[in-house]
Amino acid sequence: MSSAVATPPPPAGAPLTKKALTADHPTWCPGCGDFAVLASFYRVLEKLQYPHEKIVTFAGIGCSSRFPYFVNTHGGHFIHGRALPFAAGISLGNDDLHVFVFGGDGDGFSIGGNHLVHTARKNIRMTYVIMDNSVYGLTKKQTSPTSPLGFKTKTDPTGAIDQPINPMRTLINSGATFVARSHATQVNHMVDMMLRAAKHDGFSVVEILSECVEFFEGAFDAAVPRKGGTWSLIDEKKHDGTPEDEKRHDTSDEVAAFKLAQQAWPGSFGVFYENKTRKTKNALEAELVVKAKERTKNAADLALLQATFARMR
Amino acid sequence: MVSPNTPETPGGATVPSGAPRSIHDVVIRLAGNSQDGIQSVGGFLARLAGRSDQDIMTYMTIPSTISGGPSIFQVRMGTGDILSAGDRADMLVAFYQHSYDAHIGSLRPGGVLLYDSDHVKPAADDNRFTNVAVPITSATVEAVGGTSKDKGKNIFVLGLIARVFDLDVAKLAALIKERFGGKNEDVVRNAMLAFDAGYAWPQNNLRDLFFRFEAIDRAVATNGRPQVTMDGNIALAYGLITGGVRHGAGYPITPWSSIMETLRAELPKYGGIFVQCEDEIAAVSTALGFSYTGQLAITGSAGPGLSLKMEALGWAVMAEMPLIVVNVQRGGPSTGMPTNVEQSDLMQAIYGSHGDTPRVVLAPKNVEDCFYIAIEAARIAREYSTPVFILTDMGLSSRIEAFDEPDLPKLMVDAKPDLSDRGADFKPYPRDRLTRHAPPGAKIGSGKYPTVTGLEHDELGHPTGSPKLHMQMTAKRREKIKALAASLPAPEHAGDSAGEVLLVTWGSSWGPGREALTRIRNAGVKAGHLHLRHIHPLPNGLEQTFARYHKIVVAELNDEGLYGFGQLTMMLRARYANPSIVSVTKTDGLTFKVSELVAGIGKHIESTALEASAGTARKSVLANG
Numbered sequence: 034m035s036s037a038v039a040t041p042p043p044p045a046g047a048p049l050t051k052k053a054l055t056a057d058h059p060t061w062c063p064g065c066g067d068f069a070v071l072a073s074f075y076r077v078l079e080k081l082q083y084p085h086e087k088i089v090t091f092a093g094i095g096c097s098s099r100f101p102y103f104v105n106t107h108g109g110h111f112i113h114g115r116a117l118p119f120a121a122g123i124s125l126g127n128d129d130l131h132v133f134v135f136g137g138d139g140d141g142f143s144i145g146g147n148h149l150v151h152t153a154r155k156n157i158r159m160t161y162v163i164m165d166n167s168v169y170g171l172t173k174k175q176t177s178p179t180s181p182l183g184f185k186t187k188t189d190p191t192g193a194i195d196q197p198i199n200p201m202r203t204l205i206n207s208g209a210t211f212v213a214r215s216h217a218t219q220v221n222h223m224v225d226m227m228l229r230a231a232k233h234d235g236f237s238v239v240e241i242l243s244e245c246v247e248f249f250e251g252a253f254d255a256a257v258p259r260k261g262g263t264w265s266l267i268d269e270k271k272h273d274g275t276p277e278d279e280k281r282h283d284t285s286d287e288v289a290a291f292k293l294a295q296q297a298w299p300g301s302f303g304v305f306y307e308n309k310t311r312k313t314k315n316a317l318e319a320e321l322v323v324k325a326k327e328r329t330k331n332a333a334d335l336a337l338l339q340a341t342f343a344r345m346r
Numbered sequence: 347m348v349s350p351n352t353p354e355t356p357g358g359a360t361v362p363s364g365a366p367r368s369i370h371d372v373v374i375r376l377a378g379n380s381q382d383g384i385q386s387v388g389g390f391l392a393r394l395a396g397r398s399d400q401d402i403m404t405y406m407t408i409p410s411t412i413s414g415g416p417s418i419f420q421v422r423m424g425t426g427d428i429l430s431a432g433d434r435a436d437m438l439v440a441f442y443q444h445s446y447d448a449h450i451g452s453l454r455p456g457g458v459l460l461y462d463s464d465h466v467k468p469a470a471d472d473n474r475f476t477n478v479a480v481p482i483t484s485a486t487v488e489a490v491g492g493t494s495k496d497k498g499k500n501i502f503v504l505g506l507i508a509r510v511f512d513l514d515v516a517k518l519a520a521l522i523k524e525r526f527g528g529k530n531e532d533v534v535r536n537a538m539l540a541f542d543a544g545y546a547w548p549q550n551n552l553r554d555l556f557f558r559f560e561a562i563d564r565a566v567a568t569n570g571r572p573q574v575t576m577d578g579n580i581a582l583a584y585g586l587i588t589g590g591v592r593h594g595a596g597y598p599i600t601p602w603s604s605i606m607e608t609l610r611a612e613l614p615k616y617g618g619i620f621v622q623c624e625d626e627i628a629a630v631s632t633a634l635g636f637s638y639t640g641q642l643a644i645t646g647s648a649g650p651g652l653s654l655k656m657e658a659l660g661w662a663v664m665a666e667m668p669l670i671v672v673n674v675q676r677g678g679p680s681t682g683m684p685t686n687v688e689q690s691d692l693m694q695a696i697y698g699s700h701g702d703t704p705r706v707v708l709a710p711k712n713v714e715d716c717f718y719i720a721i722e723a724a725r726i727a728r729e730y731s732t733p734v735f736i737l738t739d740m741g742l743s744s745r746i747e748a749f750d751e752p753d754l755p756k757l758m759v760d761a762k763p764d765l766s767d768r769g770a771d772f773k774p775y776p777r778d779r780l781t782r783h784a785p786p787g788a789k790i791g792s793g794k795y796p797t798v799t800g801l802e803h804d805e806l807g808h809p810t811g812s813p814k815l816h817m818q819m820t821a822k823r824r825e826k827i828k829a830l831a832a833s834l835p836a837p838e839h840a841g842d843s844a845g846e847v848l849l850v851t852w853g854s855s856w857g858p859g860r861e862a863l864t865r866i867r868n869a870g871v872k873a874g875h876l877h878l879r880h881i882h883p884l885p886n887g888l889e890q891t892f893a894r895y896h897k898i899v900v901a902e903l904n905d906e907g908l909y910g911f912g913q914l915t916m917m918l919r920a921r922y923a924n925p926s927i928v929s930v931t932k933t934d935g936l937t938f939k940v941s942e943l944v945a946g947i948g949k950h951i952e953s954t955a956l957e958a959s960a961g962t963a964r965k966s967v968l969a970n971g
């Protein structure tokens with residue numbers, strides 16, 4: 034709810050702190066994994082120190098998609114599954130902005146699945162954080178596209194029967210140029226992944242396993258050591274010429290990334306794939322403008338339009 | 347030559363052969379296959395008319411199958427105002443037997459049938475027309491020489507037409523050279539060979555046909571600015587550019603595609619961007635993202651794509667995000683009649699989506715208006731922070747018209763996003779003022795950054811479940827559209843200011859409506875014509891106008907529906923509770939013929955008590971159109 038008294042703005046040039054970034058108190062259930070994602074995001078922004086007004090936080094619909102209300106930046110709450118094409122408009126509309134999109138597994142992989150593929154293949158510059166709880170939280174426990182086989186939900190009372198998608202494989206295959214995976218119980222790792230994603234020049238995605246304590250308790254315990262699971266980090270190549278380095282993961286190797294994505298549950302965490310050479314759509318569109326302006330000898334808008342009408346006489 | 351399109355023209359006297367007879371206007375229908383280039387003949391004639399202060403209206407059907415299918419192009423050109431494409435043709439040019447078979451019915455008795463005698467055999471016992479046989483195919487091959495292909499038939503026919511109607515050959519030759527000039531010299535030379543051969547064709551009875559358009563009073567006809575010639579989609583695209591729109595997103599569909607293709611090619615020159623998206627949902631979403639950055643964007647489609655955009659449109663209304671949505675209407679539902687015209691998406695434009703979603707709907711009346719309405723749509727979208735629909739149609743999208751070149755320096759809008767700092771009291775959704783979003787990049791004095799949202803919200807954009815706030819914000823969204831209504835100019839009205847009947851039209855029916863008015867008034871009916879460009883909100887004060895007529899006949903290209911009324915008629919009846927408001931509707935996929943409107947009006951008014959006073963001429967016009 035709105036507070037009647039506005040807090041005084043921080044003095045110009047003051048560093049961007051968690052305090053300045055905090056907005057409404059989250060409405061999530063106590064214990065929801067999404068709180069940790071939010072806390073990590075504040076830390077990411079504190080580290081990045083972007084100008085406050087240039088940060089945009091956007092989302093679709095779902096528990097996780099309430100995120101923008103809890104972050105004091107420009108932002109918005111769009112419709113279910115369509116935050117990526119909206120964010121594409123933001124990113125392509127103003128290249129100066131730092132665009133972050135948050136959402137759930139249903140929002141991203143089900144209703145928004147087609148948009149995910151195309152935003153990835155076009156490599157539109159933004160950072161997308163998928164808070165995967167393998168269930169529909171907001172609508173109270175229906176099967177999601179990442180629900181494991183056999184998981185009992187209100188729409189699969191005898192257990193899920195449809196093959197779930199493999200997020201890492203899907204993302205790499207779509208052409209996302211930065212693909213990473215993290216876990217909401219590992220704050221430092223989340224911060225590291227989101228930070229690298231934000232710095233990546235292109236469409237970067239971090240899938241974070243974020244437990245829904247209400248409808249899928251314990252879903253990701255297999256990766257939580259204190260619950261008896263294994264936390265397996267991707268050992269990235271250091272390019273130091275040592276023999277050990279041979280065995281390390283080369284994040285620019287798509288085939289190796291696919292192999293990692295095939296590991297048995299709960300799999301590995303870290304950066305699966307990173308392509309630093311493919312141009313962003315932002316850059317390609319800017320080139321189109323430069324070329325068009327060269328052809329028209331930088332004619333002013335009015336002169337250009339008048340010349341066009343003269344040709345239609 | 348007495349054209350049924352201007353029945354008041356006196357005529358019928360025999361004129362010695364060879365001497366040009368003066369005519370007011372002529373309707374020529376070219377029927378062939380899509381690869382014969384008959385559209386380009388139409389294009390040449392249209393541009394010639396544009397350069398000759400003649401008025402022009404074309405009507406084109408292109409098969410939606412890519413190539414080879416039957417295709418027609420109808421052009422009406424003449425002196426003075428040409429408002430509709432013409433009910434029936436004065437001249438039919440038939441390239442093939444199937445063209446003859448399908449279109450001979452559209453030729454008026456006494457008209458001219460010009461046919462390719464290499465392909466067409468007209469019915470031997472049909473002597474209603476002046477038949478002119480020309481071996482178009484072989485004559486073209488012979489004229490161009492060196493190839494057995496009949497490429498250039500269209501230009502040969504253009505030469506024939508130029509001869510028959512005494513057109514300005516020098517201007518036509520210049521147009522041909524402009525058109526083909528970019529290609530190699532052979533192409534221009536071959537085109538001119540074909541044109542000259544057609545112009546010089548010695549056929550005897552062709553020489554007997556010789557018409558010249560009535561002289562035009564230049565002082566009246568020109569305003570000093572030259573004419574430009576284009577179709578409605580191109581006019582709309584350049585209207586958007588003139589209105590300062592630099593961003594857009596879409597997905598291809600007939601007949602909308604040429605707008606997005608034009609913008610995709612043009613916007614980068616203006617520093618803008620048009621994105622081809624993966625579907626229409628992504629397109630409306632991306633356009634809204636552009637608008638959110640402070641740069642009003644356009645998306646568009648035809649009916650099926652508009653259906654996909656509807657959820658996001660609800661968001662745009664709730665979040666109060668400016669947006670231009672173009673719907674180039676075609677025959678529906680579903681894939682329907684994709685290359686035919688219909689006005690059946692009106693209710694979708696006004697009420698489509700979910701919840702209470704007041705927004706703005708405009709409809710251009712002709713090709714020229716496609717240009718001006720786009721500028722107006724952009725202004726309204728920005729000023730009221732609202733989605734604005736432009737409901738155009740298949741007829742306007744492909745029709746070529748010549749119109750006065752717009753005063754571009756005066757009209758050009760420079761719309762840069764406003765990234766200036768906002769004060770500490772900034773609210774995205776103030777209750778006492780129009781919403782003006784602060785785009786990302788703008789500093790907010792309070793340090794509290796706004797959230798644009800589809801959830802019901804308070805003035806600062808925070809979600810709320812408060813019934814009171816929902817009522818207040820619903821009213822805010824409603825009242826701003828009502829404020830717009832109060833600012834709208836009175837709609838265009840012609841004819842008698844009171845009387846038996848008021849014809850109401852919207853969209854592309856303006857021209858036929860105006861001609862129908864002339865025809866019924868000439869037959870003695872006291873009548874007016876009201877044309878609506880602002881469909882939603884309606885301008886204030888229409889009830890006073892309606893009250894001055896016994897019947898208000900609303901002409902619409904859609905079905906009479908379950909209750910016997912077209913879609914706009916339903917709206918008007920609901921709003922004004924006036925039982926005299928009735929409909930003339932049709933769903934044959936073609937624009938209104940003047941005769942259909944006249945006969946439609948006749949059905950409604952000849953059953954009234956006024957009939958007693960009716961003369962026979964009036965009765966015949968109202969019964970037959």
Ligand SMILES: Cc1ncc(C[n+]2csc(CCOP(=O)(O)OP(=O)(O)O)c2C)c(N)n1
Pocket residue numbers: 094095096097098113136137138139140141164166168169170171172177657
């Ligand atoms: C068009 C549309 N369909 C359905 C819904 C209902 N709905 C809201 S959120 C949601 C699923 C949420 O699941 P997920 O994206 O995984 O987010 P979570 O709540 O689990 O974080 C659904 C089906 C909607 N808001 N809009």
Ligand code: SF4
Pocket residue numbers: 060061062064065066067096097166170171244245246247248
């Ligand atoms: S329902 Fe689940 S996902 Fe939603 S807030 Fe509660 S715990 Fe989190």
Ligand SMILES: [Mg+2]
Pocket residue numbers: 095137138139164165166167168169170177
């Ligand atoms: Mg979920």
